[in-house]
Amino acid sequence: MAARIIDGKAAALALRERIAERVSELKNTKGITPGLAVVLVGEDPASQIYVRNKGIACQKAGMHSETIILPAETTQDELEERIRELNEDPEIHGVLIQLPLPRHLNEEKALAVISPEKDVDGFHPVNAGRLLAGQNTVSPCTPKGVMHLLDIAGVELEGKEAVVIGRSNIVGKPMALMLLQRNCTVTICHSRTADLRSHTRRADILISAIGKPGFVTADMVKTGAAVIDVGINRVDGKVCGDVDYAAVQEIAGWLTPVPGGVGPMTIAMLLMNTLEAAERSLNE
Numbered sequence: 001m002a003a004r005i006i007d008g009k010a011a012a013l014a015l016r017e018r019i020a021e022r023v024s025e026l027k028n029t030k031g032i033t034p035g036l037a038v039v040l041v042g043e044d045p046a047s048q049i050y051v052r053n054k055g056i057a058c059q060k061a062g063m064h065s066e067t068i069i070l071p072a073e074t075t076q077d078e079l080e081e082r083i084r085e086l087n088e089d090p091e092i093h094g095v096l097i098q099l100p101l102p103r104h105l106n107e108e109k110a111l112a113v114i115s116p117e118k119d120v121d122g123f124h125p126v127n128a129g130r131l132l133a134g135q136n137t138v139s140p141c142t143p144k145g146v147m148h149l150l151d152i153a154g155v156e157l158e159g160k161e162a163v164v165i166g167r168s169n170i171v172g173k174p175m176a177l178m179l180l181q182r183n184c185t186v187t188i189c190h191s192r193t194a195d196l197r198s199h200t201r202r203a204d205i206l207i208s209a210i211g212k213p214g215f216v217t218a219d220m221v222k223t224g225a226a227v228i229d230v231g232i233n234r235v236d237g238k239v240c241g242d243v244d245y246a247a248v249q250e251i252a253g254w255l256t257p258v259p260g261g262v263g264p265m266t267i268a269m270l271l272m273n274t275l276e277a278a279e280r281s282l283n284e
């Protein structure tokens, strides 16, 4: 049986429409416009495109957006000072630092300067700690998008075996915690995992966040599993995921394509986190 393909593009579009409605309601009833500030240091061309896309997405949702472009030679103190200013700016509800930063800057320190209330990426140690403690918090956008896709596809989570390949702070670890929160039995695999296949073949839900094209082959997948491909790779100028799509499609119960799967959800969840930060600011 061929897998049901989870259409992330359609899901993201629907979510963005709902976000735009909530933004408009917030403006009309409370007089506030959710605002996102994106800080870019240097002139990395890929980062410039990501930042521009985030600004466009904000504007389409009716949100206020600011892009702060700092020169590549910006010092740590200068960057942190700019972030503190944004923390104090009442028009800004979300602050995001576009990563990676130039090598002379300390990402960890810079991220920790963002006020946890305005940390729409969910990377601040306070928010990461809240996620670990199972508290209500800002969740990182990509795993939050994956959870949304699993939910709209109707994949049952409670009591199921979930295997996450990848242990980054951005995707793998928060992904595992969110699945645990929904009562999955979770295994985190990584580059040093022995006999990876023995783990992945047990998975009812298999999440791949590695960054290696064609890595997840059909023999690694349990029949009927929900396979979510977070990977973004470029092969011969074409974008593909970590999963051997054509072969796994024959085995899995659900599968996300790349492009058009998790990718569009990430930006939708960034808008959602900004909207929620603006809504929370009303209660402070």
Ligand code: NAD
Residues within 6 Å of the ligand: 142, 165, 166, 167, 168, 169, 170, 171, 172, 189, 190, 191, 192, 193, 196, 209, 210, 211, 212, 230, 231, 232, 233, 262, 263, 264, 266
């Ligand atoms: P990362 O490089 O920080 O982490 C990769 C992880 O893969 C590591 O934890 C590593 O242990 C694991 N890994 C590497 N080789 C492995 C192997 N042979 N066997 C098992 N595990 C292995 O990357 P990241 O930031 O977590 O991103 C992972 C992928 O997801 C990348 O392709 C990235 O482009 C993509 N990504 C996509 C989105 C999106 O919006 N769809 C967002 C973030 C990242």
